[in-house]
Amino acid sequence: MSYVASRLSAIRPSASMVASQAAKALRATGVDVIDLGLGEPDFPTPDHIIDAAFRAARAGETLYTAPAGTPALRAAIAEKFRRENGLSFGPDDVTVANGAKQIIFNALMATLEPGDEAILLAPYFVSYPEMVKLLGGTPVTVECPAETGFRLTPELLEAAITPRTKWLFLNMPGNPSGAVYSRAQLEALGAVLARHPSVLVLSDEIYEHILFDGREFVSFAAACPELVERSLVVNGVSKSYAMTGWRVGYAAGPAPLIKAMNVVQSQSVTSVCSIAQAAALAALEGPQDHVARFRAAFEARRDLVVAGVAKIGGLSLPAPDGAFYAYIGCGALIGRKTPQGTVLADDAAVADYLLKHGRVSSVPGVAYGLSPYFRISTATGEETLTEALARIDAAVGALE
Incomplete structure (x- = not known):
């Protein structure tokens, strides 16, 4: 007996939520994971x-x-x-x-x-x-x-x-x-x-x-x-x-x-x-001053991430015009081997590798209809983003 309507057969769950839940599952086992899968401001509501x-x-x-x-x-x-x-x-x-x-x-x-x-x-x-x-x-x-x-x-x-x-x-x-x-x-x-x-x-x-x-x-x-x-x-x-x-x-x-x-x-x-x-x-x-303050913080974080990605060989990131995401090109990583000998076949494999080896959660470009990329949220603090970039750099550097 099936409880699920046939119209759901072709529907996928939200990829960003899936990435975030995977990060939470690893955290529950004691792994220190930086979750950059979901896009939501880290500021408190005014x-x-x-x-x-x-x-x-x-x-x-x-x-x-x-x-x-x-x-x-x-x-x-x-x-x-x-x-x-x-x-x-x-x-x-x-x-x-x-x-x-x-x-x-x-x-x-x-x-x-x-x-x-x-x-x-x-x-x-x-x-x-x-x-x-x-x-x-x-x-x-x-x-x-x-x-x-x-x-x-x-x-x-x-x-x-x-x-x-x-x-x-x-x-x-x-x-x-x-x-x-x-x-x-x-x-x-x-x-x-x-x-x-x-x-x-x-x-x-x-x-x-x-x-x-x-x-x-x-x-x-x-x-x-x-x-x-x-x-x-x-x-x-x-x-x-x-x-x-x-x-x-x-x-x-x-x-x-x-x-x-x-x-x-x-x-x-x-x-x-x-x-x-x-x-x-x-x-x-009400007052709108916090909107400008949030925007300025997001721009500073954008700049930090663009500069950081530019230093990581094999990745590319055109500076985003707005929002708080980085859609990072990873085509140069496809076909390279992980330290465990697994070949990275696509951007989904890249995102999985970054999660398990780099301990950074991201969303693969296939979920957005354009590969090979992965998305990270830049809506978190600069200290966290700096650490995430260091982890991604180390993970990319470990590839054969």
Whole structure:
């Protein structure tokens, strides 16, 4: 007797969670492992956000909310889009969910028909293809190599669109690459999409505030206002405000799409935790100085890792434009032998070797659709990153 639905047969668990769990399992045996598999800030949630949650709980804000979120939070989100992105959305154009991942899940559940295609840009966030497959769609992978800055070009986009294309996924800054698009680059993609009016755009902008080298963030919908009626702008408080565990994501888009997503939410989780919504409201409306402080720390960590990887023979790392990951090229390690005589056949083998021999947890590039690479999170302290780089250097140096 099988308890598992057939639709799960092609779905893989989150690769970053798998890597983190493997690190925890080794730690449980007494092995000192540095876990760089999961991407979440190591900063505590700012005090004023925690205080707002406490006050909300004390005030009795502990009941169900509307599936779309509280009116106050949706108004604050609409104001955030106006203030920071130059986008005009009303409260009915906004929805709140348990993290940006659930926003994406709800959107796909509400729109995908069997066989509909979603264009994913490799390297992509590990959950994108699995959610598309789980909800009856077909992922179409477009490889965006380091030579393109890990960015989609208009030519690649045009070649990938078919009559079955339902969604184009954008992620900027990108996880795992850190790639960022300029306004001109987004406009060039918009010109292609203008010729294909049935294609929807999901712009995942969760790392919006984590930009380096003085770059300016431009939302896809702001760069291509003529496409706003078929764009879903996804964001949340997890990364910029160090609130990963609070699980609050949000999105804005065409009212009919948002309404359909709210129907999905009403029949799944009902709503987001009311206290977490109060915290998210405080994050968006309160002091923003910590956002800049976090960003500066992430940039310093980026610089440390880029400089460290440059000193390790056989590895390469173009400086990421944003986010807090390093997508490290390891092609020169493929085919080399470990001290135990095992040949490293691919980047999955490299990541496994770094975990068991170097005691550093990473995620192989195959999980992101583009090999040979491995991803480490740089969202941890400089002392930890320095030690991790030393361990990786020693492990690479031990290869034959």
